[in-house]
Amino acid sequence: MAEMISVAEAQARLFALAAPVAATQVPLQAAAGRWAAEAVAALRTQPDRPLSAMDGYAIRFDDLPGPWRLVGESAAGRPLARVVQPGEAARIFTGAALPDGADSVLIQEEAQRDGDTVMLDGEGPPHARAHVRAAGLDFHAGDTLIAPGARITPTRIALAAVAGHSTLPVRRRLRVAIAATGDELCAPGETLAPGQVPESNGAMLAAMLAPLPVELTDLGILPDRRDSLTAAFAAVDADLLVTTGGASVGDHDLVRPALEAAGAAIDFWRVAVRPGKPMMAGRMRDTVVIGLPGNPVSAHVTALLFVCPMIAHLAGAADPLTATRRATLGHDLPAGGARTDHLRAVHRDGRVHAAARQDSSMLRTLAESDCLIVRPAHAPPAKAGDSVQILDLG
Ligand SMILES: Nc1nc2c(c(=O)[nH]1)N[C@H]1C(S)=C(S)[C@@H](COP(=O)(O)OP(=O)(O)OC[C@H]3O[C@@H](n4cnc5c(N)ncnc54)[C@H](O)[C@@H]3O)O[C@H]1N2
Ligand code: MOO
Numbered sequence: 001m002a003e004m005i006s007v008a009e010a011q012a013r014l015f016a017l018a019a020p021v022a023a024t025q026v027p028l029q030a031a032a033g034r035w036a037a038e039a040v041a042a043l044r045t046q047p048d049r050p051l052s053a054m055d056g057y058a059i060r061f062d063d064l065p066g067p068w069r070l071v072g073e074s075a076a077g078r079p080l081a082r083v084v085q086p087g088e089a090a091r092i093f094t095g096a097a098l099p100d101g102a103d104s105v106l107i108q109e110e111a112q113r114d115g116d117t118v119m120l121d122g123e124g125p126p127h128a129r130a131h132v133r134a135a136g137l138d139f140h141a142g143d144t145l146i147a148p149g150a151r152i153t154p155t156r157i158a159l160a161a162v163a164g165h166s167t168l169p170v171r172r173r174l175r176v177a178i179a180a181t182g183d184e185l186c187a188p189g190e191t192l193a194p195g196q197v198p199e200s201n202g203a204m205l206a207a208m209l210a211p212l213p214v215e216l217t218d219l220g221i222l223p224d225r226r227d228s229l230t231a232a233f234a235a236v237d238a239d240l241l242v243t244t245g246g247a248s249v250g251d252h253d254l255v256r257p258a259l260e261a262a263g264a265a266i267d268f269w270r271v272a273v274r275p276g277k278p279m280m281a282g283r284m285r286d287t288v289v290i291g292l293p294g295n296p297v298s299a300h301v302t303a304l305l306f307v308c309p310m311i312a313h314l315a316g317a318a319d320p321l322t323a324t325r326r327a328t329l330g331h332d333l334p335a336g337g338a339r340t341d342h343l344r345a346v347h348r349d350g351r352v353h354a355a356a357r358q359d360s361s362m363l364r365t366l367a368e369s370d371c372l373i374v375r376p377a378h379a380p381p382a383k384a385g386d387s388v389q390i391l392d393l394g
Pocket of ligand 1 (some may be wrong): 033105180181182184185197198200201204245247248249250253275276277278288292293294295296298360361
């Protein structure tokens, strides 16, 4: 039987199965949560001219301590069409263009006005260009603002908009098919015959993939019959096929032979991960296939470690792996086993506490957990107060 490979090796081999899909240009709002297919440069300088950062009076710093003669007004979008001469001031508002000739802003809390005369009533601007946003303060035309492979966050969408873009280069949406396998499974809510259980992996996977740039096809529940599995897999037209169940070594675990009969070359099967060991991945013509174990917790953990990162990779992410972070352990843990362990845990009083029972069928413990404690294979025993790696659960 094939040896187990490490999580890191499995992720690397998975990513090597297919390159990111084709690039396309989409409207700003449609780019949310996707990844930049190429570098995005500024089409304009921001601000494109000096602007006031405060409400007050545009003055020449050398004229301090005043007084000044008021000669007009500059409001946002309505600049003053005149040069401010020595001894003159212009009323100005936040975001308005600083008139030519002026170099500083006297904030209105430090000014007194009497008709057309403005007088200093306080400290005044501490230096020339005080309360002025210089042209190019934020960025200059031509600056690279978004690196290739960077996630398109709401703030990057705003940045692209102010940089002059109405569209962004991303990868096309991925066509993802999911299928549950198992004769015991019934659609959620259906009346169960003896021995049947409601199918839960499909709804969970669909929810996990919902924030990602995918077009999802749910093939529903496939029976544990090699011929029907083969026919269903062979008919898939997608970038990625994700199955759950039937991945292990039992007589009814037929996903691997059915995938192979449908033309798939399996690249690896069995990963040193707990839960989730029997997962497999390979390629079936233009479709990457990932076979996840059926146990609901195993399916969740392997989807988190492999499916979501693979979608990010195919969607062009420079850094597709889900980030771990450090947390403080709330109690002792025994030495780890031969597989990298993922313990369902909750934060309490600033520390993480693993659930007492970690059976991979127990969905309730998973749903009540806010993170997974990641323990590398063969980790030595850990003590309360030790630092451990965690994966946040959404
Ligand atoms: N002799 C061995 N037996 C098992 C091994 C092994 O190495 N040797 N590995 C175990 C491990 S680890 C796991 S994980 C499971 C996974 O096996 P399968 O992928 O073949 O999963 P199934 O047998 O199809 O199902 C397991 C369990 O999960 C339930 N299930 C399956 N699909 C769904 C679904 N879509 N929604 C809800 N629940 C589902 C299913 O009813 C079973 O209870 O194998 C071990 N065995
Ligand atoms: O990997 Mo299995 O998921 O340990 O139960």
